[in-house]
Amino acid sequence: MIIDGKVISQSLKDAMKIEVDALAEQYGRRPCLMVIIVGNNPASRSYVRGKIKATEYCGFDGHLVELPEDCSEATLLAEIDKLNNDPLVDGILVQLPLPKHISEDKVIAAISAEKDVDGFHPENVARLWLNQHCILPCTPKGIIELLDQAGVEIAGKKAVVIGRSNIVGKPVAKLLLDRNATVTIAHSRTKDLAAVCREADILVAAVGRAKMVTAEYVKPGAAVIDVGINRTEDGKLVGDVDYEAVLPVAGAITPVPGGVGPMTITMLMRNTIECFLNRMNNK
Ligand code: NAD
Numbered sequence: 001m002i003i004d005g006k007v008i009s010q011s012l013k014d015a016m017k018i019e020v021d022a023l024a025e026q027y028g029r030r031p032c033l034m035v036i037i038v039g040n041n042p043a044s045r046s047y048v049r050g051k052i053k054a055t056e057y058c059g060f061d062g063h064l065v066e067l068p069e070d071c072s073e074a075t076l077l078a079e080i081d082k083l084n085n086d087p088l089v090d091g092i093l094v095q096l097p098l099p100k101h102i103s104e105d106k107v108i109a110a111i112s113a114e115k116d117v118d119g120f121h122p123e124n125v126a127r128l129w130l131n132q133h134c135i136l137p138c139t140p141k142g143i144i145e146l147l148d149q150a151g152v153e154i155a156g157k158k159a160v161v162i163g164r165s166n167i168v169g170k171p172v173a174k175l176l177l178d179r180n181a182t183v184t185i186a187h188s189r190t191k192d193l194a195a196v197c198r199e200a201d202i203l204v205a206a207v208g209r210a211k212m213v214t215a216e217y218v219k220p221g222a223a224v225i226d227v228g229i230n231r232t233e234d235g236k237l238v239g240d241v242d243y244e245a246v247l248p249v250a251g252a253i254t255p256v257p258g259g260v261g262p263m264t265i266t267m268l269m270r271n272t273i274e275c276f277l278n279r280m281n282n283k
Contacts (some may be wrong), residue, residue: 001252003150003223005142009262012145013058016269020059023276031276032061032119033091033211033268034083038076038102039069044095051093058269062089073102077110091117091275094269102120104120114279117271128174135271140171143225144179145205150252152202152223154179160197161241162186162213163206165231168227172204193217205240213241221251227260 017029024030029100033055037048052064067076083089092115098104108116125136134149147154159181161167173183186196197217199204205213208226218224228240239256246254254260 001150002247003146003225003252003254005146005254005258005259005262008146008149009266012266013054013269016058016266016273019273022254023273024059027276027280030059031090031272032088033093033272034062034065034089035093035095036065036067036076036079037095038067038071039099041097043082044097048095051268053270054269056264060269060272062091063280069099071099071102076102076107080107080110082275084110084115088177089277091115091272093117098165115275117268117275119171119271125166125171131178136175136267137167137171137276138267138271139227139260139264140175141169141270142260142267143173143227144173145267146225146254146260146263147202147223150223152252154202157181157201158184158199159202160184160186160200161204161206162190162193162197163204163208163227165206169204172206172227176202176204206207207240210238210239211242212239213246215242215245215249218249219245220249222249223252224250224254225260226254226256229261230257 020030035048037044054168055062065079083092092235094107096104108120109122110120112152113121116124116135119135122132154176159176161169161173164185164187169185173185177183186193190196194217198219199220200222202223204225208228210230210232224241224246226239226241230238232238237257242257
């Protein structure tokens with residue numbers, strides 16, 4: 001089974017569009033997401049375009065704030081402070097990576113935790129690991145949603161996550177654990193990675209190396225979630241999984257593009273609605 005992130009994402013966005021109209025009726029305003037981009041990184045520009053498009057599609061308020069590449073850290077922090085204090089703004093996202101002269105850690109921590117739609121703020125990260133109410137990071141949240149929508153059972157299953165980054169690997173592992181999977185986090189120092197992965201009923205690859213996960217990594221019938229985004233020499237977008245080789249072995253698989261990527265943006269929309277509701281209901 002191919003898990004079509006595009007189709008699932010579209011139906012979730014359609015439902016949110018209706019929900020947002022109802023929220024506007026009920027609360028007298030729409031959820032508002034502000035996206036900040038610094039500089040002209042082409043990949044970042046393209047990601048931001050997708051986010052703004054989804055914002056418009058779902059009927060949110062908000063827009064893009066564009067700052068030049070040589071914008072100082074102080075200017076960016078002042079912009080964030082202004083949005084933190086704006087009662088009509090529900091979500092703030094600063095597109096990463098930032099130019100070298102700006103501290104990403106400082107910027108992430110400067111966004112008010114209640115408006116942190118990316119779920120990167122240390123307070124939200126801590127709350128996630130403490131099982132407290134928090135804003136979940138979008139990509140891990142989207143992966144769980146994909147598994148649920150595809151009818152893949154998580155509880156009692158063995159999951160292997162390749163990659164231990166703060167934005168993907170670790171939080172995905174935590175969310176799978178919270179759903180009662182038995183989770184192994186594999187990484188660049190894992191010995192005999194293929195054998196470790198072959199144990200998995202659910203295999204999540206979040207590495208950033210094209211076609212690294214071959215058929216020998218996959219237990220027959222396993223669900224394979226490909227988070228990786230890589231460009232081949234001829235400019236083609238591919239994941240971490242050798243899709244053609246793994247497709248006949250896997251029980252379910254996400255393609256790249258069209259798998260986890262669209263879900264990440266859709267979960268950003270979901271988080272914006274949640275931030276709006278938390279703020280309106282003063283949770
Ligand atoms: P990262 O570079 O922070 O982490 C990569 C992880 O892979 C590290 O923990 C490292 O230990 C592990 N690793 C590296 N080489 C390895 C090897 N040979 N064997 C086993 N493990 C190895 O990256 P990240 O931010 O977690 O992103 C991972 C990938 O997911 C990237 O391709 C990124 O572009 C993509 N990504 C996609 C989305 C999406 O929406 N689809 C969102 C975020 C990241």
